[in-house]
Amino acid sequence: MHKNKTVLLNHIKEHATIYLFMVILFLTGIIFGAILVNSMNFVQKQDLFFYLERFFGQIVDNQEMEKLAIFKSSFLYHMKYLLLIFVLGLSVIGLPIIWILIFIKGLVVGFSVGFIVNQLGFDGLLLSALSIAPQNILIIPIYIIAGSLSMIFSLTLLNKLFTRKIAQPVFQPFGKYVVVFSLLIAFSCVAAILETFIANEAMQLLIRSFY
Numbered sequence: 001m002h003k004n005k006t007v008l009l010n011h012i013k014e015h016a017t018i019y020l021f022m023v024i025l026f027l028t029g030i031i032f033g034a035i036l037v038n039s040m041n042f043v044q045k046q047d048l049f050f051y052l053e054r055f056f057g058q059i060v061d062n063q064e065m066e067k068l069a070i071f072k073s074s075f076l077y078h079m080k081y082l083l084l085i086f087v088l089g090l091s092v093i094g095l096p097i098i099w100i101l102i103f104i105k106g107l108v109v110g111f112s113v114g115f116i117v118n119q120l121g122f123d124g125l126l127l128s129a130l131s132i133a134p135q136n137i138l139i140i141p142i143y144i145i146a147g148s149l150s151m152i153f154s155l156t157l158l159n160k161l162f163t164r165k166i167a168q169p170v171f172q173p174f175g176k177y178v179v180v181f182s183l184l185i186a187f188s189c190v191a192a193i194l195e196t197f198i199a200n201e202a203m204q205l206l207i208r209s210f211y
Contacts, residue, residue, distance in 0.1 A: 015148065015152055018148050018151050018152055018155075019144070019145075019148045021148075021151075022102055022144045022147045022148045022151070023144055025099060025102050025103050025106070025147075026102050026103070026105065026106040026140070026143070026144055027106060028103065028106065029102070029103040029104065029105060029106020029107040029108075029109070029110060030106045030107070030109055030110035031110060032103075032106075032107050032110065033106065033107040033108065033109065033110020033111035033112070033113075033114055034110045034111070034113075034114040036107070036110075036111055036114075037111055037114035037115045037118050038114075038118075045115075045118070045119065048115065049119050052116075052119070056207050067196050067197065067200075070195070070196045070200055071192050071193065071195075071196040074135075074191075074192035074195045074196065075188065075189055075192035078139065078142075078185075078188035078189075078191065078192060079185055079188060081101070081105075081143070082142070082143075082146050082181065082184055082185055082188060083185075084101065085098055085101060085143075085146045085147060085150050086146070086150065086177075086181045088101075088150060088154075089149065089150025089151070089153045089154050089177070090153070090154075090157075091154070091157075092154055092157055092158045092161070094150075094154065095150075095151060095154045095155075098147050098150050098151060098154070099147075101147070102143060102144070102147040105140075105143050109132070109136060109140070112128075112132060113128045113132060116128050116132075126206065127203065127206055127207070130199065130202035130203060130206055131199050131200070131202060131203035131206070132199070133199075134194045134195070134198050134199040134202070135191045135192070135194045135195035135198075135199055136191075138187065138190060138191040138194065139188060139191040142184050142187055142188055142191065145180075145184060146181065146184050149177065149180055149181070153173065153174075153177050156173060
């Protein structure tokens with residue numbers, strides 16, 4: 001246990017710059033998402049809010065999706081996203097796409113929260129805290145770790161290529177890469193459960209109290 005902790009701390013110290021880069025990239029996406037909301041004109045906001053109100057209306061009328069459908073949709077989305085990052089990490093040319101995916105994830109979060117708060121004020125802030133925050137507290141670190149590990153593995157391959165050490169075994173780092181991504185996918189399942197049984201239920205109760 002102590003050995004594993006030491007290995008983890010050494011890994012974080014060695015690659016702290018990459019993890020910091022991914023965090024900054026994600027935060028930049030959030031900021032751009034919020035800016036995007038403010039750059040929308042009145043008509044665009046009203047059109048988008050119309051669909052949001054329709055969704056609220058379906059909840060008020062008890063037209064709910066089955067919990068199993070919500071869980072499947074959420075978990076499959078996270079799994080596909082993580083698998084895409086995993087595959088991109090296996091190729092050096094996929095590195096810029098990994099950055100774009102992390103940025104887009106931040107952009108979506110920033111836009112979603114920004115738009116809801118912009119349209120509903122304090123109620124929107126409360127709605128975001130209950131419906132968006134629970135699963136994202138877990139899923140955001142998962143994506144940042146996934147992006148960082150993909151970048152590390154990709155740079156490792158690049159280093160071997162340029163230093164002509166490609167003949168050196170890569171099975172051990174690849175094995176660790178697969179194991180960690182398997183764990184991240186497992187944790188994304190937990191995030192999907194949070195979204196289905198906590199965030200979704202809290203959102204429904206709050207929306208019904210609004211209307």
